Amino acid sequence: MPIISFANPKGGAGKTTTALILATQLAENGASVTLIDGDPERWISQWGDLPGKPDTITIVGSVSEDSIVDQIEEASGKTQFVIVDLEGTASLMVANAIGMSDLVLIPIQGSSMDARGGAKTIRLIANQAKMARRAIPHCVVFTRTSAAVRSRALRNVQEQLTASGIETCKTAIVERAAYRDLLDYGGTLSDLRGAEVSNIEKAIDNAREFAGEVVARLKQEARP
Numbered sequence: 162m163p164i165i166s167f168a169n170p171k172g173g174a175g176k177t178t179t180a181l182i183l184a185t186q187l188a189e190n191g192a193s194v195t196l197i198d199g200d201p202e203r204w205i206s207q208w209g210d211l212p213g214k215p216d217t218i219t220i221v222g223s224v225s226e227d228s229i230v231d232q233i234e235e236a237s238g239k240t241q242f243v244i245v246d247l248e249g250t251a252s253l254m255v256a257n258a259i260g261m262s263d264l265v266l267i268p269i270q271g272s273s274m275d276a277r278g279g280a281k282t283i284r285l286i287a288n289q290a291k292m293a294r295r296a297i298p299h300c301v302v303f304t305r306t307s308a309a310v311r312s313r314a315l316r317n318v319q320e321q322l323t324a325s326g327i328e329t330c331k332t333a334i335v336e337r338a339a340y341r342d343l344l345d346y347g348g349t350l351s352d353l354r355g356a357e358v359s360n361i362e363k364a365i366d367n368a369r370e371f372a373g374e375v376v377a378r379l380k381q382e383a384r385p
């Protein structure tokens with residue numbers, strides 16, 4: 162079943178948070194998901210140790226560059242989605258995960274527009290695609306965008322990137338307290354309902370839209 166990796170050598174780009182938003186939303190939609198924790202900092206594993214993890218989400222930790230290919234393959238035979246959260250370096254483990262992926266998502270902070278890490282990832286994907294003799298679908302996801310930023314401004318940046326041959330996701334992930342709380346308190350976004358988290362419904366809508374776009378991209382780009 163489809164393998165989705167989150168990659169950007171820049172720390173703080175939003176890989177872990179966006180991977181978790183996607184995994185919990187797919188689980189809310191009724192899917193089974195394996196989350197592979199490819200970061201020695203173990204953020205995903207720590208989230209999994211908190212109460213509230215849906216039973217349909219399996220966490221795989223203790224991942225190394227030697228084992229990740231087999232771990233991804235095994236997981237893809239077991240659950241409907243495999244999501245790989247990668248470390249903030251360009252390592253052999255990252256290259257191996259990208260080589261296995263049906264879709265690579267490259268989070269870039271919309272606020273700082275620090276895209277250098279993203280460009281590095283895109284080159285890595287191009288090399289892996291050449292080696293594997295297949296296209297590796299990928300797109301940039303703007304994260305932590307300001308809720309106040311006019312969507313037209315964001316669309317302009319997306320169009321500029323598209324014009325220079327860089328695919329961007331239509332859905333950006335807005336900066337929301339709820340997304341930070343997800344990692345701090347565990348569980349899913351709907352668990353945060355009624356916990357006095359600001360704009361929780363908007364955070365949930367954003368997560369739904371993002372997961373919807375990811376699923377649509379996977380369908381469109383499904384391997385023959």
Ligand SMILES: Nc1ncnc2c1ncn2[C@@H]1O[C@H](COP(=O)(O)OP(=O)(O)O)[C@@H](O)[C@H]1O
Pocket residue numbers: 171172173174175176177178179249304305306334335336337338340341344
């Ligand atoms: N959409 C978001 N809204 C609010 N905070 C966010 C969002 N995305 C990331 N963050 C915060 O930014 C920091 C870095 O994000 P993280 O997902 O850990 O990045 P990475 O995994 O790429 O290093 C974390 O403190 C996280 O809580």
Ligand SMILES: [Mg+2]
Pocket residue numbers: 176177178200204246247
């Ligand atoms: Mg991370």
